[in-house]
Amino acid sequence: MPVLFDQLEQVSEQVAAWKQQGLRVAFVPTMGNLHKGHLQLCNTAQKHADKVIVSIYVNPLQFGENEDYASYPRTLEADQNALKSVGVDALFCPNEAVMYADGVAASTTVSVPKVAELWCGASRPGHFTGVTTVVCKLLNIVQPDVALFGEKDYQQLYIIRRMVHDLFIPVKIIGVPTQREESGLALSSRNQYLNKEERQRAAFIHELLMENKAQLTSGQRNFREMEQNAVEMLEKRGFRPDYYAICRVQDLQLATDPAETEWVILVAAHLGAARLIDNCVISLRNAV
Ligand code: PAF
Secondary structure, rough: OEEEEOOOOHHHHHHHHHHOOOOOOOEEEEEEOOOOHHHHHHHHHHHHHEEEEEOOOOHHHOOOOOOOOOOOOOOOHHHHHHHOOOOOEEEEEEOOOHHOOOOOOOOOOOOOOHHHHHHHHHHHOOHHHHHHHHHHHHHHHOOOEEEEOOOOOOHHHHHHHHHHHHHHOOEOEEEEEEEEOOOOOOOHHHHHHHHHHHHHHHHHHHHHHHHHHHHHHHHOHHHHHHHHHHHHHHHHHOOEEEEEEEEOOOOOOOOOOOOOOOEEEEEEEEOOOOEEEEEEEOOOOOOO
């Protein structure tokens, strides 16, 4: 089993001891309910460092009032076994009093401007401030050499990179490719809110992204029309799309320039009780 810590000092002492031995430390922050995608983060972490520490903390600050904070699956025992199976060294599971000693509402927050208000930030106001605040706190506690995040949460990864860059946080951020089911559905803890039929239908999001990728690759540049068609196709299949946006990679603003050679398509859509997000990067850089 990975050694379990719930206090800040235990983590600092352990990481300091590792560093004193000249060992590199990788950190994988999670909200638990671990699936193969998380384990892939741990496997990648092991390639970049000698010791891997994972955190499990369901962060109240990143959930909206009507969101699933209370019902978010908490599965510590299964998570510990999963982490053991991939040889993770330590697990940090703080409680709210540790992470927000004076209460969540009284905490100093960290916000990345502009980009955090787009897309998921527009549908979930305050969400990214919650994410950057808790990630900043966790990075300050752990002080790892590298920290790993999944590329499924593309906007989150972009925003965390910006925060680390802007605040000179001494850590290297590594993005890890999205793990998918055979159907193409991106792995996510929230997939368990889908019933069997919805789970099959949910794979359409990836299909749609691949279709638009092929269209962009073959020269189609009617961005807004492509987005509109995608939204209509999702609605026809019973999704309730939040957004479907063909964006510039440099700032995640809507793509407008047909001469660009790199885009990311960002999508969020509700299906049944689940809110699903996915993305696809299209780069013609090597093709031109
Ligand atoms: O992606 C997640 O699971 C969370 O947003 C994170 C990065 C662990 C912060 O709570």
